[in-house]
Amino acid sequence: MAAPTEVTDTRFSLPQSALPTAWFNVAPHLASPLDPPLHPATREPVGPDDLAPLFAQELIGQEMSGDPWIDIPGEVLDVLRLWRPTPLVRARRLEAALGTTARIYFKDESVSPAGSHKPNSAVPQAFYNAQEGMTRLSTETGAGQWGTALAFACAQYDLECAVYMVRKSFEQKPYRKVIMETWGGTVVPSPIDEPGHPGSLGAAISDAVRDAVGRDDTHYALGSVLNHVLLHQTVIGLEAQQQLAAAGETRPDVVVAPCGGGSNLGGVALPFLPDASVRLLAAEPASCPTLTQGRYEYDFGDTAGFTPLMNMYTLGHDFVPPGIHAGGLRYHGDSPIISKLVHEGRMEAVAHRQRAVFEANVLFARVEGKVPAPEAGHAIASVIQEANDATAKGEDRVILFNYCGHGLLDLSAYEEYLAGDLVDEP
Ligand SMILES: Cc1ncc(COP(=O)(O)O)c(C=O)c1O
Numbered sequence: 001m002a003a004p005t006e007v008t009d010t011r012f013s014l015p016q017s018a019l020p021t022a023w024f025n026v027a028p029h030l031a032s033p034l035d036p037p038l039h040p041a042t043r044e045p046v047g048p049d050d051l052a053p054l055f056a057q058e059l060i061g062q063e064m065s066g067d068p069w070i071d072i073p074g075e076v077l078d079v080l081r082l083w084r085p086t087p088l089v090r091a092r093r094l095e096a097a098l099g100t101t102a103r104i105y106f107k108d109e110s111v112s113p114a115g116s117h118k119p120n121s122a123v124p125q126a127f128y129n130a131q132e133g134m135t136r137l138s139t140e141t142g143a144g145q146w147g148t149a150l151a152f153a154c155a156q157y158d159l160e161c162a163v164y165m166v167r168k169s170f171e172q173k174p175y176r177k178v179i180m181e182t183w184g185g186t187v188v189p190s191p192i193d194e195p196g197h198p199g200s201l202g203a204a205i206s207d208a209v210r211d212a213v214g215r216d217d218t219h220y221a222l223g224s225v226l227n228h229v230l231l232h233q234t235v236i237g238l239e240a241q242q243q244l245a246a247a248g249e250t251r252p253d254v255v256v257a258p259c260g261g262g263s264n265l266g267g268v269a270l271p272f273l274p275d276a277s278v279r280l281l282a283a284e285p286a287s288c289p290t291l292t293q294g295r296y297e298y299d300f301g302d303t304a305g306f307t308p309l310m311n312m313y314t315l316g317h318d319f320v321p322p323g324i325h326a327g328g329l330r331y332h333g334d335s336p337i338i339s340k341l342v343h344e345g346r347m348e349a350v351a352h353r354q355r356a357v358f359e360a361n362v363l364f365a366r367v368e369g370k371v372p373a374p375e376a377g378h379a380i381a382s383v384i385q386e387a388n389d390a391t392a393k394g395e396d397r398v399i400l401f402n403y404c405g406h407g408l409l410d411l412s413a414y415e416e417y418l419a420g421d422l423v424d425e426p
Pocket of ligand 1: 116142143223224258262329375404406
């Protein structure tokens with residue numbers, strides 16, 4: 001009989017009662033206030049009334065709030081408890097494969113019903129809109145994760161859900177449509193008026209905003225970028241703080257996440273911002289290098305120029321990123337909060353090419369078992385660089401990263417990679 005192996009904990013779970021009951025608002029912790037969004041026509045700062053045709057009042061309040069904590073409604077907690085708190089996992093087998101001196105932890109957001117972190121904001125957005133009498137939400141989706149999350153959330157509160165999906169992803173990921181329809185959503189490829197166009201998040205936002213402003217029963221929901229979306233995602237970092245303590249860690253040395261519009265990165269990283277000894281790191285695609293090569297200036301959030309202008313890193317609102325598989329990272333702009341932190345040097349950013357991302361994902365899948373979303377692979381590629389750097393310097397660096405979603409509906413990308421057909425976009 002084989003000798004029993006010693007049990008070494010790799011999973012740090014919290015009881016459902018430990019789910020945070022308030023969101024962490026980063027606004028009071030910033031070095032200076034955020035620059036205001038500007039009205040697309042007048043270029044004057046927008047007020048709550050300007051946003052009312054699109055968003056629930058409660059969400060507008062959160063967008064502009066300076067309160068350090070914002071209570072999570074009980075009806076939202078009830079739904080979040082379907083899968084939260086999510087596990088914190090020590091990636092010991094990845095550590096062994098790399099032969100690293102670093103300790104690597106990840107927050108497993110892939111266990112949500114939609115398979116990513118996105119329901120953390122979809123649920124409260126659907127809740128507040130239903131509470132304020134809306135019966136329908138419109139939205140954009142890139143890779144399909146946000147649309148999937150919103151379709152799930154709308155089903156919880158009896159709302160209709162209209163999703164405009166970036167055409168390139170619509171074609172690459174046919175099962176996304178099926179899962180959204182299973183939850184009662186409707187999905188159309190975007191841009192709706194240019195059938196041959198691969199689409200972009202900016203164009204899909206224009207389609208979804210146009211839908212919402214044209215109907216009294218419909219508000220618009222955005223899956224990233226805005227302050228209230230990052231706020232909702234802070235449950236990730238708040239849980240991780242409790243779990244790292246349970247794992248015997250004082251703090252992470254570096255917190256890493258992929259960055260498209262900044263919501264999962266903000267969610268895992270912002271609760272650590274007040275501790276100046278924690279490095280924060282954004283991982284983005286080399287083919288849509290908003291933070292590493294964009295300009296820090298006011299720009300529209302969408303392609304058509306319907307949305308307010310925000311001060312952020314941008315590649316220009318008419319930039320159409322190459323059709324990489326990490327559809328959720330194909331966005332010309334970025335969250336104003338994340339942009340400000342990068343601009344002020346409080347957050348670092350690195351860019352990865354697509355093949356290196358899939359190399360990291362396949363290694364992760366083979367040692368840790370989980371098949372990552374293409375977006376998540378950007379964080380994993382950064383984690384491997386950080387771990388190798390720590391090893392070279394003989395440091396026992398503690399690395400926390402956000403495993404923002406699984407790739408089980410992204411297998412066409414793996415198929416291409418494994419066949420040797422996946423190219424690095426220019
Ligand atoms: C799995 C996954 N990760 C990351 C992202 C990027 O978005 P964000 O930067 O808002 O987290 C997306 C966006 O769709 C996504 O689907």
